[in-house]
Amino acid sequence: MNNKFIRILIIINGILIPIFIGFLLVSFIISEIKSMNETVWADGKYLQQVNEFEVKYDSPKNLPNSENYYVAIRKIYADQYDLYTGDDLLNQIPSNTSNIIFLDKDFNVKGKILQNEGSIVNMYIPKMETAEEIMVGHISYFIADSDTNSDGRIDQNDQHYVYLSDLNGENLKQITDRKVRQYKWINDNSQILLTFKNGEADTNLEFGVYDVKTGEIKQTKNLNTAE
Known part of the structure; x- marks a missing residue:
């Protein structure tokens, strides 16, 4: 019974952990894209915010x-x-x-x-x-x-x-x-x-x-x- 329960937990973790890692990766990519969109090239340097x-x-x-x-x-x-x-x-x-x-x-x-x-x-x-x-x-x-x-x-x-x-x-x-x-x-x-x-x-x-x-x-x- 315990072995079966452990196997179920391993299967669940095997599914959830990649999903969680994938979520973090997607969030990071979105954040980087947003940061790039807010970056402006001006006079040979990058300004990170348009209000700079x-x-x-x-x-x-x-x-x-x-x-x-x-x-x-x-x-x-x-x-x-x-x-x-x-x-x-x-x-x-x-x-x-x-x-x-x-x-x-x-x-x-x-x-x-x-x-x-x-x-x-x-x-x-x-x-x-x-x-x-x-x-x-x-x-x-x-x-x-x-x-x-x-x-x-x-x-x-x-x-x-x-x-x-x-x-x-x-x-x-x-x-x-x-x-x-x-x-x-x-x-x-x-x-x-x-x-x-x-x-x-x-x-x-x-x-x-x-x-x-x-x-x-x-x-x-x-x-x-x-x-």
């Missing part, structure tokens, strides 16, 4: 309408392309800019535009093209300072708003809490034309004119493009 990033500093550039300089800080996540831009006539910073350092004419650091890292997808200082245009003493930006899509980081995929600062980066202020699709300096650089974003369809075309001197926005009549 590296920081790069742009070379100093002269601020238009000023004798001062600025340096863009770029925060590049592992799953993002490092597409360098910054020579665009309508955008004076490269992609993946997270902050901007301002320097005086002797390259002494005066400060940063943001106290904490964020995302800046646009920085623009209009240059004088005619004698009638006003010498602009402000910088305009598209800035995101919070993780609006809850993906654990602040980047170009978050909601950006229009800001203004002085030429030295001081007195930064958000000019409207409304979502803006695009903006443009107008009327000899004395005002900014805002194209508001009204939902995904944007069938209602709505503009606002921001006066730099008064700090006020004049709303315009809506145009329903679907009608």
